[in-house]
Amino acid sequence: MMIIDMIKKVIRVFRVVWIKSPAQVDVRYTPMHHPARYRGQHTIDYESCIGCDACNKICPVHAITMKELPLKKQNIVPEVNLSVCIFCGLCEDVCPTKPSKSILLSGGRYDMLSGGWHEDQEDFWVNVDIPQSYIESRLEEEEATRVKKELAAKKRKAIAKAKAMGTDVSKPTFDGTPDFSGGAK
Amino acid sequence: MQKIKDILKEFSTEYIEDYKKIWIKSKLTTSDSLLSVAKALKEEGLRSLSTVSPTDFPDTDTIEMNYFFEDLQTKRNLWLKCDIPREIEKCEIASLTPLFASANWHEREAFSMFGVRFLNHPDLRPIIASEDFKGKAPFRRDFDWDAHEKDTMIHMKMIVDAFKEEQENNEINLDADSSEMVLNWGPTHPASGPIRLRIHTDGEEIISVDPDIGYVWRALEHLVTKKDFIGAIVAVERLCFMDNINSMVGYSMAVEEIAGTEITPFAKWMRVLLGEVARVSSHVMGLGGFFNNLGLHTLFMWNMDMREFFLDFLESYSGARIATAAIEPGGVRYGLDMTMFDELQKAIEKFDEGIDEVYTIFVQNPTMKMRAKQVGQLSADDIEDFGLSGIVARGSGVKTDIRMDEPYAAYDEVDMEYITQKDGTSYDRFVMLFEELKQSVNIIRQAKKHIEDGVASGAFNPTKDHMVKVPKKLPKGEAISRVEWARGEVLMHLVTQEKSSKPYRLKLRAPSFNHTMMLDHLLKDKTLSDVPLVFGSLYICQGDLDR
Numbered sequence: 001m002m003i004i005d006m007i008k009k010v011i012r013v014f015r016v017v018w019i020k021s022p023a024q025v026d027v028r029y030t031p032m033h034h035p036a037r038y039r040g041q042h043t044i045d046y047e048s049c050i051g052c053d054a055c056n057k058i059c060p061v062h063a064i065t066m067k068e069l070p071l072k073k074q075n076i077v078p079e080v081n082l083s084v085c086i087f088c089g090l091c092e093d094v095c096p097t098k099p100s101k102s103i104l105l106s107g108g109r110y111d112m113l114s115g116g117w118h119e120d121q122e123d124f125w126v127n128v129d130i131p132q133s134y135i136e137s138r139l140e141e142e143e144a145t146r147v148k149k150e151l152a153a154k155k156r157k158a159i160a161k162a163k164a165m166g167t168d169v170s171k172p173t174f175d176g177t178p179d180f181s182g183g184a185k
Numbered sequence: 186m187q188k189i190k191d192i193l194k195e196f197s198t199e200y201i202e203d204y205k206k207i208w209i210k211s212k213l214t215t216s217d218s219l220l221s222v223a224k225a226l227k228e229e230g231l232r233s234l235s236t237v238s239p240t241d242f243p244d245t246d247t248i249e250m251n252y253f254f255e256d257l258q259t260k261r262n263l264w265l266k267c268d269i270p271r272e273i274e275k276c277e278i279a280s281l282t283p284l285f286a287s288a289n290w291h292e293r294e295a296f297s298m299f300g301v302r303f304l305n306h307p308d309l310r311p312i313i314a315s316e317d318f319k320g321k322a323p324f325r326r327d328f329d330w331d332a333h334e335k336d337t338m339i340h341m342k343m344i345v346d347a348f349k350e351e352q353e354n355n356e357i358n359l360d361a362d363s364s365e366m367v368l369n370w371g372p373t374h375p376a377s378g379p380i381r382l383r384i385h386t387d388g389e390e391i392i393s394v395d396p397d398i399g400y401v402w403r404a405l406e407h408l409v410t411k412k413d414f415i416g417a418i419v420a421v422e423r424l425c426f427m428d429n430i431n432s433m434v435g436y437s438m439a440v441e442e443i444a445g446t447e448i449t450p451f452a453k454w455m456r457v458l459l460g461e462v463a464r465v466s467s468h469v470m471g472l473g474g475f476f477n478n479l480g481l482h483t484l485f486m487w488n489m490d491m492r493e494f495f496l497d498f499l500e501s502y503s504g505a506r507i508a509t510a511a512i513e514p515g516g517v518r519y520g521l522d523m524t525m526f527d528e529l530q531k532a533i534e535k536f537d538e539g540i541d542e543v544y545t546i547f548v549q550n551p552t553m554k555m556r557a558k559q560v561g562q563l564s565a566d567d568i569e570d571f572g573l574s575g576i577v578a579r580g581s582g583v584k585t586d587i588r589m590d591e592p593y594a595a596y597d598e599v600d601m602e603y604i605t606q607k608d609g610t611s612y613d614r615f616v617m618l619f620e621e622l623k624q625s626v627n628i629i630r631q632a633k634k635h636i637e638d639g640v641a642s643g644a645f646n647p648t649k650d651h652m653v654k655v656p657k658k659l660p661k662g663e664a665i666s667r668v669e670w671a672r673g674e675v676l677m678h679l680v681t682q683e684k685s686s687k688p689y690r691l692k693l694r695a696p697s698f699n700h701t702m703m704l705d706h707l708l709k710d711k712t713l714s715d716v717p718l719v720f721g722s723l724y725i726c727q728g729d730l731d732r
Contacts, residue, residue, distance in 0.1 A: 033497050037504035037519070060416035088419045088510040093518070106504060 039087045040108025042080045042126045047134075049102035051076040055091035064091060067128060071138055078103055082124040186261055192225045207260050207591055208665075213267040216250070220279040222265070223252075227284055231256045231263060233572035234285035237292055238678045238692035239299040241325045246271045248299060250278060251678060253665070253694070257569055257578070257585045264665065273300055273322075280306035287572030290702050291694075298324040298406075313399040313731055315340075316347040324407055364388045368713070372400050376478040376717040378727045382704065389712045394705045402731040409691045414440055414659065417688055419510055424693060425728035426507050427470055428671035430456075430463035433512035435668035436691070438593055439679035440514035442664040444655050451639065451650035452516030453595040458632040459502070459511060460594070460668075461625045462529070465536070466495045467671035468622045471724050475615050476547060478721030479556070484547050491539055494532035501525045515655040520648035523640060526633060536626055548619050554612055561611035561707050561719040568609075571703060574696050575673025576617040576724055581609030587669035598635075599628055611722035618724070658684045672696045672724055695729035 025032065051074040056064045063084040066076035078091070080103075087105060095101040189209055193201050197214045204210040213219060235253035242249060247268040254263040269278050280303035281288040290312060292303045297311035300322035311319055317340035322328060355367045368384040371377035379400035385392040408420040421436040422429035434456050441448060469492045473485030496506040502525055503511035503518065511518050547553070568578045578585050584603045588596045604620045606613035639645035661683040667676050673696025680690040700723045707719050 033500060035501040035504070037502070038500065039504040058413065058416055060412050060419045086419060086508065087505060088508070089504060090416060090419075090510070 037106050038108065039089045039105040041082065041105070042085075042091075042108060043104045044078060044080075044126060044128050045097075045100070045102045045104075046077045046128050046130050048097045048100070049077050050074055050097060052096060054094040054096065055103050058090045058094045060088065060090065061086050069130070069135065069138075071135070072142055077128045077130070079128055080126040082126060188229055189226070189231070189261060189263055192229060193222070195225075196222055204264060205591070208262045208264055210264045211266070213265065216267040216269050216278050219252075219265075219267055220281070220284075223254075223281050223284050226254055226263065230259065231261065232285075232569040233257060234281060234288045234291070235572055235674070235676055236692065236694035237281075237288060237295050238694075239295050239301055240680050240690045240692075241271070241299060243271065243326050248276060248301060250295075250301070251692070252281070253676060253678075255572070257583055260590050269301070276300055277302040277304055279304050280309075282306050285572075286570045287699060287702075290698055294698075298322065300325070313402050315399060315402070316344045323404065330407075365392070370716055376721065378725075380701070380725075380727055380730065382716070382720075384708075384713070384716065386713060389714075391708050391711055391713065391716075394708045394716075396701050396704055398701065398727070399731050401727050405732045406691055406693055409688050411687070413686050414514055414655070414657070414688065417691070418513060419508070421691075421693075422508060422510060423728065424675070424695065424732065425467075425672070425726040427467035427726060427728075428463045429507070429509060430459045430512060431668050431670045432675060432693075433510075434460055434594065435666045435670075435675050435677045436679070437512050437514045438666040438668070439664045439677050439691075440655065440659070442666065443659050443662040443679065443681055444514070446515060446653055446655050448516045448653050449650045450595065451636070451645040451647065452652070454632050454636050454639070454645075455517040455521065455651065456512065456594040457596060457599060458629060458636065459499070459509075459517065461628045461632065462495050462498060462532075464625045464671045465622060465629070466492045466499075468618050468625065469495075471618050471671070472543070472547075472615070472622070474724075475618070475721045476553070478717040479553065484543065487539060487543065491532075491535055494528075494535045498525060498529045498532055501528055513652070516650075516652040518651070520651050521636070523637075523647060526637065529629070529633060533626060533629065536622075540623065544619070548616060553615075557612035557615060557718060557722065558608075558610050560711060560715045561614070561722050563609040563703070563707070565609070567703075567706070571706075572699050573673070573703070574699070575670070576614055576621060577673065577696075577700055577703075579604060580606045580614040580617045582607050585674075587667045587674055591667055593666070593668060595632070595635075599631055601628060611718055614722045614724065658686050660684070670696065670729075672726060672729065673700070675729075693729075693732055695732060697723075697725045697727075697730040700725055701730055 051066075053066060053076060055078050056066050061084055063081045063086075064078045065081070067079050069075045069077065089105050091103050092101050092105050095103050186203075186207075186209060190201055193209075193211050196218045199212040199214055201209065201211045213222065231254040233255045235255050238251040238253070240249045240251065248271050250267050250269060252263075252265040254265065256262065267278075270276060276299075278301060280292055282292060282303070283305060289306075289308070292301075292306055293309060293312040295301045296303060296306075296309055297314045297318065303309055314323060317333075317336075321333070323330075323333075359365045359367065365385070365387045368386055370382040370384050372379045372381045381397040381400070383395040383397060385395070403423065405420050405423060409417045412420060418433050418436065422433050424432040469488035470485075473488040476482070476484040499509050499511070500506045502521070503509040563573070563577065563581045565581050565583050567573070568581050568583045574585060582605050584605060586603055587593070588599075589601065589603065601624060604617065604624055606617055636645060636647070640647055659681045661681060663678070663680040665676060665678045667674055674694070675696065676692075676694035678690075678692040678694075679688055682689045703723065704720065707723075708716060711719070
């Protein structure tokens with residue numbers, strides 16, 4: 001009897017060798033609970049951002065600064081200081097872009113602070129890396145719209161002038177500018 | 186109610202009007218008659234003074250004093266105002282502390298934050314604000330915070346010097362031949378949290394306790410005025426992390442009242458549901474904390490395990506476990522995904538599974554019973570005199586619970602009853618926590634069922650009904666709201682200016698402030714070993730103590 005008891009106890013102790021304990025999850029890399037709404041590290045989409053400054057205005061702890069771009073319109077993009085941020089998610093709430101928000105915390109990374117030793121406060125910034133080619137293409141775009149606008153204005157002027165002179169409006173006289181009417185409606 | 190009006194009519198008032206269902210709002214023309222009004226009110230039965238809230242108006246050169254009187258028995262309340270001059274030399278008013286013991290610390294707070302001097306106050310020392318704010322009035326509108334923060338190093342030295350001086354004075358004042366000493370219990374004591382109790386003892390026996398608070402003072406009432414109406418929720422929820430939902434509910438209710446917004450029934454039920462989940466997560470920590478202070482950590486660990494499941498639900502709903510920021514003026518912040526209720530169901534099942542064991546092992550623990558039944562006794566009279574609330578009040582048999590006295594959100598449709606204990610000892614407060622836990626889970630079940638039924642019948646649209654738009658700029662006005670917080674009654678007094686996008690003033694009346702006031706009363710003539718037990722039973726959180 002005693003021997004059976006002892007064997008039972010030995011078996012019970014040795015069970016741990018092949019039973020996987022629930023505490024074996026390394027929560028640094030695998031979260032125990034990670035819902036879709038989890039407010040983690042921000043992702044900032046500079047292409048859809050319209051530069052309205054709403055996220056900066058609502059931020060209760062002033063964690064957001066707006067990075068200035070050498071453009072005329074939509075020339076600011078948010079950058080977040082994670083060591084100040086309290087992850088309240090209000091910036092995401094006010095972001096007006098649709099269908100997806102330009103500044104997004106939901107479903108963000110939870111492990112931003114793991115991964116070694118940080119020596120610099122600057123490591124906790126969510127920076128937006130905008131490639132030079134994107135800025136150049138935007139600049140070109142702006143230049144194109146500027147030219148387009150100028151021409152349209154010139155054309156309107158010419159039409160008004162022609163109207164004042166009493167000539168036919170629908171067929172403006174040629175005033176030296178090339179005809180862009182196909183594109184400049 | 187009519188009797189209170191009759192009393193007020195005997196004095197010269199600007200107006201006497203009904204406010205909400207159980208409040209009367211009135212303004213005295215002169216502050217001189219305050220003391221005699223208060224005396225008459227006390228005789229009428231309004232025995233608790235909930236709080237004192239000054240509001241600064243530099244434009245008209247006045248400080249408006251707001252007094253909130255409560256009668257816990259008959260649920261009649263009075264909001265009394267009067268103006269006093271703003272200049273530092275003339276800024277004084279009669280103290281109500283000799284009449285209402287509960288006014289003591291609240292008047293000290295008004296003194297240190299606004300520089301209002303209370304005549305005949307027995308102990309008018311600064312409280313909460315640290316040494317460097319002495320003689321300044323940080324919550325006045327014209328206080329220059331930037332200039333103050335420039336001299337940080339000097340201020341730190343001032344704080345250290347004041348502490349050293351205090352210790353030296355202790356050496357001088359105490360008789361060297363006696364066994365008397367002043368013991369600093371905290372601010373890094375394992376059972377204390379960031380609070381320091383100056384315990385004047387004679388050997389083991391306690392002569393007096395003088396709490397020194399303000400170690401986690403974040404000036405929340407000031408921070409709120411720097412944010413817009415929505416951004417302010419992150420300051421309000423930091424009243425205390427343990428039950429952050431209900432504090433946001435109170436603030437949102439005040440904003441909605443000024444804006445004249447009525448929220449949807451779905452949002453009301455969500456507020457009940459989320460509020461009770463937060464209450465459960467707070468109460469399980471409170472239960473564990475009580476035994477932690479006795480030196481037994483098992484219950485705390487068990488309860489933390491249970492609490493995780495409730496936090497999982499909060500995280501799924503709002504995206505954060507602790508600082509949820511889930512309630513906004515206009516409703517609740519997020520729509521509900523019905524699959525989240527599976528997680529809530531899991532949490533309730535976990536609770537049901539473990540709660541009986543907690544009862545047999547810990548609530549009926551004979552050793553704890555023997556110790557806790559002997560100390561920390563509060564009579565029903567003490568409760569009314571000192572304006573205590575929450576489990577502390579109900580533990581002494583006083584039937585007070587804002588959820589039923591002045592129902593907010595959807596609590597008027599919830600089936601619940603007052604839970605009380607008789608004796609008011611530390612043990613009774615512990616049992617109160619346990620019983621309220623069961624009550625809260627019961628309310629969660631009701632709210633869950635109600636929402637599920639509503640969604641099934643099509644009455645609620647869980648993805649769209651959660652929010653009603655509140656205007657960004659509010660009209661001039663003021664409102665008070667009361668909520669039953671995990672630790673007791675939270676009263677919020679919100680003042681706005683015309684077309685303002687920021688709160689002008691928000692007063693947070695926190696229950697722990699009153700409860701900490703009781704330590705001296707409870708611990709006199711007891712022994713040092715009773716300090717952690719009594720302190721733990723009062724269910725104090727330093728977050729709302731200091732604000």
